Amino acid sequence: MYLKSLEVHGFKSFANKLLFEFHNGITAIVGPNGSGKSNVADAVRWVLGEQSAKQLRGAKMEDIIFAGTELRKPLGYAYVAITISNEDHKLNVPYEEVTIARRVYRSGESEYLLNGASCRLRDIQELLFDTGIGKEGYSIIGQGQIDKILSGKPEERRELFDEAAGIVKFKKRKAAAEKNLAEEQQNMIRIEDILSELE
Ligand code: ATP
Numbered sequence: 001m002y003l004k005s006l007e008v009h010g011f012k013s014f015a016n017k018l019l020f021e022f023h024n025g026i027t028a029i030v031g032p033n034g035s036g037k038s039n040v041a042d043a044v045r046w047v048l049g050e051q052s053a054k055q056l057r058g059a060k061m062e063d064i065i066f067a068g069t070e071l072r073k074p075l076g077y078a079y080v081a082i083t084i085s086n087e088d089h090k091l092n093v094p095y096e097e098v099t100i101a102r103r104v105y106r107s108g109e110s111e112y113l114l115n116g117a118s119c120r121l122r123d124i125q126e127l128l129f130d131t132g133i134g135k136e137g138y139s140i141i142g143q144g145q146i147d148k149i150l151s152g153k154p155e156e157r158r159e160l161f162d163e164a165a166g167i168v169k170f171k172k173r174k175a176a177a178e179k180n181l182a183e184e185q186q187n188m189i190r191i192e193d194i195l196s197e198l199e
Contacts, residue, residue: 001090001131003044004083004097010075011046012039015066045140047080047102048133049112049121062106077105081113084133091127100124130166138163 002024009017013036020040029037042056046064053061068074081101084091091098095115104110112119114127128134138160149157162168 001088002085004085006040006043006083007079007081007101008040008043009079010066011043011078011080012036012064012066014039014043015069015072015075041140041142043080044082046078047082047100048128049102049124061104061108065104065106077103079103090131093127098127126169129169129172130163132163134163 003022005022006020007017008014008020029040031037038057042064046056050056053059053063056064058064065078066075079101081099083097083099085096086093086098087096097115099113099115101113101116102110103113112121112124114123125134133139149160159168162171
């Protein structure tokens with residue numbers, strides 16, 4: 001499994017539609033200050049479901065849409081798509097390639113797409129659990145993040161190891177099952193109350 005390509009259109013400084021193609025091995029993105037290197041990493045973070053404008057170095061989510069320059073009008077939407085090679089089927093879907101896309105309009109309307117079909121953010125999160133790729137994964141190590149991990153709370157460090165060990169999906173399912181169980185127990189108590197009133 002590896003990142004095959006990244007398409008951006010209207011995302012931050014990328015006004016034109018742009019396709020980055022990656023290959024197995026190391027790719028470095030170099031350029032002068034302010035040329036948009038970090039915006040490439042921000043695009044990957046965003047398409048994987050980042051909800052915090054701060055994490056994307058903006059004040060509000062609209063800041064990720066191309067804001068225009070002296071020579072060019074602002075755009076009305078931002079679109080990012082990443083294509084992941086899934087030849088080893090580490091992602092649990094029957095496709096050799098998986099394309100995850102996200103689009104947002106200035107109106108705030110937004111959508112996620114999985115291989116072209118509209119889907120929920122949750123579908124993407126579930127697909128990426130335990131791969132290290134998700135928004136909380138360790139596939140994007142930002143500036144200062146190593147320090148943060150080392151000096152962070154033990155529980156936060158534990159989350160990283162859980163993801164690497166591939167047990168996040170089980171923990172999430174366990175939490176969901178426990179929630180259902182608690183709700184059912186409440187229902188049982190109510191039914192018992194009603195029954196005792198009728199007796
Ligand atoms: P450095 O090497 O200094 O860290 P960088 O190459 O990583 O820089 P970025 O931080 O990725 O550069 O890009 C910053 C540029 O992106 C700035 O010129 C900024 O004006 C531009 N930019 C950010 N958001 C938008 C937006 N919504 N619309 C247009 N341009 C934007």
